[in-house]
Amino acid sequence: MRIWQRPIQFKSIHTKIALAFSCLILCTTIILSYSAYRLSTVAVTDTSLEYTKQLIEQVNKNIQTYIGNMESISALSLSNADLKRYLALNNPKGTEGVQLASQISSYFHAIVASRNDIASIVFAGSNGAVVSERMDANFKSYAELIAQEWYSKASKVNGDVAISPSHVQHLYKDEYKWVVSISKQMPNPLPGAASGVLLVDLNYNVINDLCNQIQLGQRGYVFILDQAGDLIYHPQQQLIYSGLKSEDIPTLLQAKDSTFHTQEKEQSKIYTVRTTKFGWKIVGVTYAGDLSGNKKGMQLTSAMWGGISLIIALAISILLSVTLTKPIKQLEVHMKQVEKGNFDIRVDVEGANEISKLSRTFNLMISKIKELMNQTLKDQEVKRISELKALQAQIQPHFLYNTLDSIIWMAEMGKVDEVVTMTSALSKLLRSSISKGEELIPIAVELEHIQNYLTIQNIRYRNKFTYEVEVESDILSCRILKIILQPLVENAIYHGMKHLPERGHIRITGRRIEGDIELKVMDNGVGMGEEKLKMLMLKTRQTESGKGFGLHNVNHRIQLYFGELYGLQFESELEEGTTVTVRIPAIPPIHFDNEN
Numbered sequence: 001m002r003i004w005q006r007p008i009q010f011k012s013i014h015t016k017i018a019l020a021f022s023c024l025i026l027c028t029t030i031i032l033s034y035s036a037y038r039l040s041t042v043a044v045t046d047t048s049l050e051y052t053k054q055l056i057e058q059v060n061k062n063i064q065t066y067i068g069n070m071e072s073i074s075a076l077s078l079s080n081a082d083l084k085r086y087l088a089l090n091n092p093k094g095t096e097g098v099q100l101a102s103q104i105s106s107y108f109h110a111i112v113a114s115r116n117d118i119a120s121i122v123f124a125g126s127n128g129a130v131v132s133e134r135m136d137a138n139f140k141s142y143a144e145l146i147a148q149e150w151y152s153k154a155s156k157v158n159g160d161v162a163i164s165p166s167h168v169q170h171l172y173k174d175e176y177k178w179v180v181s182i183s184k185q186m187p188n189p190l191p192g193a194a195s196g197v198l199l200v201d202l203n204y205n206v207i208n209d210l211c212n213q214i215q216l217g218q219r220g221y222v223f224i225l226d227q228a229g230d231l232i233y234h235p236q237q238q239l240i241y242s243g244l245k246s247e248d249i250p251t252l253l254q255a256k257d258s259t260f261h262t263q264e265k266e267q268s269k270i271y272t273v274r275t276t277k278f279g280w281k282i283v284g285v286t287y288a289g290d291l292s293g294n295k296k297g298m299q300l301t302s303a304m305w306g307g308i309s310l311i312i313a314l315a316i317s318i319l320l321s322v323t324l325t326k327p328i329k330q331l332e333v334h335m336k337q338v339e340k341g342n343f344d345i346r347v348d349v350e351g352a353n354e355i356s357k358l359s360r361t362f363n364l365m366i367s368k369i370k371e372l373m374n375q376t377l378k379d380q381e382v383k384r385i386s387e388l389k390a391l392q393a394q395i396q397p398h399f400l401y402n403t404l405d406s407i408i409w410m411a412e413m414g415k416v417d418e419v420v421t422m423t424s425a426l427s428k429l430l431r432s433s434i435s436k437g438e439e440l441i442p443i444a445v446e447l448e449h450i451q452n453y454l455t456i457q458n459i460r461y462r463n464k465f466t467y468e469v470e471v472e473s474d475i476l477s478c479r480i481l482k483i484i485l486q487p488l489v490e491n492a493i494y495h496g497m498k499h500l501p502e503r504g505h506i507r508i509t510g511r512r513i514e515g516d517i518e519l520k521v522m523d524n525g526v527g528m529g530e531e532k533l534k535m536l537m538l539k540t541r542q543t544e545s546g547k548g549f550g551l552h553n554v555n556h557r558i559q560l561y562f563g564e565l566y567g568l569q570f571e572s573e574l575e576e577g578t579t580v581t582v583r584i585p586a587i588p589p590i591h592f593d594n595e596n
Contacts, residue, residue, distance in 0.1 A: 017317070017320070018317050018318045021313070021314070021317030021318075021320075022314050022317060025310055025313045025314060025317065026310065029306045029307070029309070029310045045288070048217070048286070049259060049270065049272070049286070052216055052220070052259075052270075052272050052284050052286055053259065053272055053284075055214050055216065055222075055284065056214075056222065056272050056273075056274050056282055056283075056284040057274055059210060059211065059214060059222060059274075059282050059284075060274040060275075060276060060282045062210055063207070063210065063224070063276060063280065063282060064276050064277060064278075066117075066206070066207075066210070067163065067182070067276070067278060070118075070182050070200055070202060071161050071182065071184075073111060073115075073118070073200060074161065074182060074184045074198055074200050075184075076111075077107075077108065077111065077121060077123075077198055077200075078184065078186050078187070078198050080104065080107055082100050082103045082104050082107070083104050083107075083123060083131075083186075083196075084186075085100055086100040086101060086104060086125070086129055086131070087125045087127060087129060087186065087194050087195075087196050088127075088194060089127065089129070090127065092125070092127055092128055092129035093128075097129065101129070101131045102135065104123070104131045105131055105132065105133060105134065105135050106135075108121040108123075108131070108132060108133035109133040109134070109135075111133070112133045116203070117202060117203050117206040118200060118201070118202060118203070119169075119177050119179050119201040119202065119203050120132060120133060120134075120169075120171065120177075120199075120200075120201045121133050121198070121199065121200050121201075122145075122171055122198075122199045122201075123196055123197070123198045123199070124142070124145050124146055124151060124196060124197055124199070125194055125195070125196035126194045126195045126196060127194040127196075128142055129196065130142060130145060132171075134172075137172060138172050138173045138174075139171065139172060139173070140170065140171065140172070140173060145171065148170075149164065150162065150164060150181045150183040150197070150199050151183065151197050151199075153183065154183035154184055154185045154197040154199075155185055155195075155197060157185075158185075159184070159185055159187050160184070161182055161183075161184050161278070162182070162183045162184065163180070163181070163182055163226070163278055163279075163280075164180060164181040164182075164183075164226075165180070165226045165228075165230035165231060165232050166178060166179070166180050166204050166207075166231065166232050166233060166237075167179070167180075167181070169181060169201055171199075171201075177201065178204040179201040179202055179203065179204055180201075180202045180204060180207060180232060181199060181200070181201050181202070182199070182200045182201075182202065183197050183198065183199045183200070184197065184198055185197050185198075186198065204233075207224070207232065207233050208233060211223070211224070211233055211235070212235065214284075216284055216285065216286045217286050217287060218287075219287050220284065220285055220286040220287060221235045221236075221284075221285055222235075222282065222283065222284050222285070223235065223247070223283050223285070224280055224281065224282055224283070225249065225252060225253070225280065225281045225283065226279065226280055226281075227253075227279040227280075229249045229250070229252075229253050232280060234247075247283075247285075248262055248271075252271065252273060252281060252283055253281070255271070255273050256273070256275075257273055257274050257275055258272075258273060259271065259272045259273075260273075261288070267287060267288075268287070268288035269285055269286070269287060269288070270285070270286045270287070270288060271283055271284070271285060272284040272285075272286070327356070327358075327359065330347065331347060331358065331359055331362065334347045334362070335362070338366065345366065346363050346366075347359040347362055347363055400430075406422060406456055406457070406459070406460035407419060407422050407423060407426065407456075409460065410422060410459070410460070418459050421455070421459060422455075422456050422459055422460070425452040425453075425455045425456050426452070426456060428448075428452045429449055429452035429453055429456070438482075439481060439482065439561075440479040440480065440481060440482075440587065441479060441480065441481075441482045442476065442477055442478070442479055442480075442589060443471065443475055443476050443477070443478055443479070443480050443510065443517070443519075444476040444477065445482075446480050446482060446483075446484065446485060447469060447471060447476070447485075447508075449482070449483070449485070449486065450469075450485045450486055450489055450508065451469070453486050453489060453490075454467050454489065454506070457489075457490075457493055461493070461498075463503070464497060464498075464500075464503060464504065465493065465497050465503060465504040465505060465506055465523075466503060466504075466505050466506070467505065467506040467507070467508070468505075468506075468507050468508070469508045469509075470507070470508070470509045470510075471508070471509065471510035471511075471519075472510060472511050472512060474512065475510055475511070475512050475517050475586065477588075477589040478517060478586050478587055478588060478589065479587040479588075479589060479590075480517075480519075480584060480587075481557055481558065481561060481584075484519075484554055484557075484558070484582060485508065485519065485521060485582070487550035487551060487553070487554050488521040488551070488554065488568075488580045488582070489506060489508075489521055490550065491550065491551065491580075492506055492521055492523040492525065492578065492580075493506070495525070495526075496523040496524075496525025496526060496527070496577065496578055497523060497524075497525040497526075499526060500525060500526065504523060504524055504525055505523065505524050506521065506522070506523050507520075507521075507522045507523075508520070508521055508522075509522070512586055515585065515586055516566075516583055516584065516585055516586055517583070517584050517585070517586045518581060518582070518583055519581070519582040519584075520579055520580070520581050520582070521579070521580045521582075522577065522578070522579045522580075523577050523578055523579075524576070524577040525577050525578060526574070526575065527572045527573050527574045527575055527576050527577050527578055528572045528574065528578065529574050533570055533572050536551070536570060537570055551568065554568060554582075555567045555568045558582070558584060562584055562585055566583050566584050566585065567582075567583065568580060568581065568582060569581040569583070
């Protein structure tokens with residue numbers, strides 16, 4: 001009885017390791033043999049679904065590119081000068097109207113002839129003008145044309161593009177074509193003036209070919225829905241309309257871009273949905289039974305390789321158990337020393353096996369820990385500098401986009417001299433903003449930067465404001481973070497004086513206060529109430545998920561570089577104006593010793 005009361009004892013530890021490895025490997029092999037075919041099936045299914053997602057994504061991109069091209073053609077056609085003149089005629093059927101209609105028709109015909117995916121281009125104006133790519137088109141009556149959905153829908157979307165589902169288009173007498181229509185109203189900045197709608201009919205076969213070439217298993221297919229649930233394309237569209245086949249359209253309309261399963265008459269269908277930027281849903285349908293593959297063959301293969309692996313692993317475990325014991329024990333003793341905080345310890349183990357490598361790695365790890373403790377402090381400093389540069393990079397594009405908009409506007413107005421002046425100021429401004437990669441620049445350089453910026457904006461807004469700069473001369477050589485004042489002046493112009501009925505005024509001052517420098521940007525603009533001022537101050541203290549808020553970036557840069565005691569302060573009253581105060585420490589200029 002005493003034999004059964006005592007556990008079985010082994011004289012050597014390598015026997016215990018060999019037995020433990022053998023039991024572990026045996027159990028693992030049994031589990032793998034049981035579940036291998038299920039795992040293989042899941043892997044095959046996941047791979048197939050991922051491939052399906054990629055195909056649907058490609059169809060989505062192709063459709064968006066195609067529709068985008070059609071939208072570009074619509075915009076190009078609406079920009080035609082003859083078309084605008086034709087729309088402005090009171091009598092489009094007069095001599096001038098007939099001549100313009102012929103020119104426009106030739107222009108439309110050239111577009112249609114260059115693309116086999118466009119069925120027709122038609123323009124209908126509110127002045128009764130109707131023209132297409134056909135010279136002698138036999139249109140339906142004007143009243144019937146403007147009563148069609150493409151005309152009314154485009155008139156309701158305020159200049160956006162209206163896209164219809166696939167339908168039979170009836171523009172010409174005795175002619176019916178299966179198309180997808182894109183219509184857009186001509187933008188008209190003058191209220192009460194004549195308007196019109198351009199229709200581009202796309203050949204349905206183009207979308208049919210795009211979707212037909214996608215193969216999703218043996219029975220899978222692709223179809224397209226619009227925002228209202230109407231079918232743009234379906235390989236079995238007639239069966240859908242006749243009620244012999246159905247799709248779970250309500251669920252698809254509510255579904256986001258994802259993959260989900262449905263059960264239909266004892267067979268599982270898998271829907272993969274992607275939504276285009278204009279609201280169409282590209283839906284891929286696959287059948288779960290097509291994705292399974294040969295389950296029995298995968299099971300037998302997994303069992304065979306599991307058995308082979310078991311034999312090899314058992315043999316290796318016996319060899320390892322003999323050689324692992326002593327080095328592991330030695331390594332354990334040294335690790336306990338490290339646990340007590342002794343990082344100067346080293347393990348000396350001879351040989352080239354895994355334990356020897358582990359020992360050398362252990363020695364290397366102890367050395368690296370010391371290095372990393374010192375490196376951590378350096379990394380924190382590098383991170384702070386990187387944040388400064390990233391915040392600065394957010395402000396520069398913000399300024400550049402607005403300045404280039406101004407130059408483009410002046411160029412379009414034909415003001416060549418002012419464009420030259422603005423471009424020259426922009427060149428100087430960009431050159432000063434680069435400042436040879438330095439973060440701190442003299443205040444005089446920053447003021448030159450803002451002078452160039454004010455020159456550009458003053459020309460852009462046609463002397464909408466005046467400005468003056470009054471900065472004490474003894475602080476001009478002190479250093480400041482570059483591009484600090486420009487976002488403040490920009491806010492003063494855009495939010496303070498842009499909507500003033502009279503000319504505004506911006507005043508920039510600077511002075512030394514004890515050991516600090518105080519710069520102020522003041523305007524006599526519309527100002528803001530107490531509630532809005534509180535919201536503005538709150539925004540300068542919160543991160544806005546990468547939106548690049550200008551005042552927040554300026555305040556954040558100052559505080560990152562100089563500390564929380566410095567930054568921006570705001571004062572404002574409605575109809576009185578706004579004052580933004582920048583407070584920074586007085587940093588003297590750098591003097592270089594030229595003596596040998």
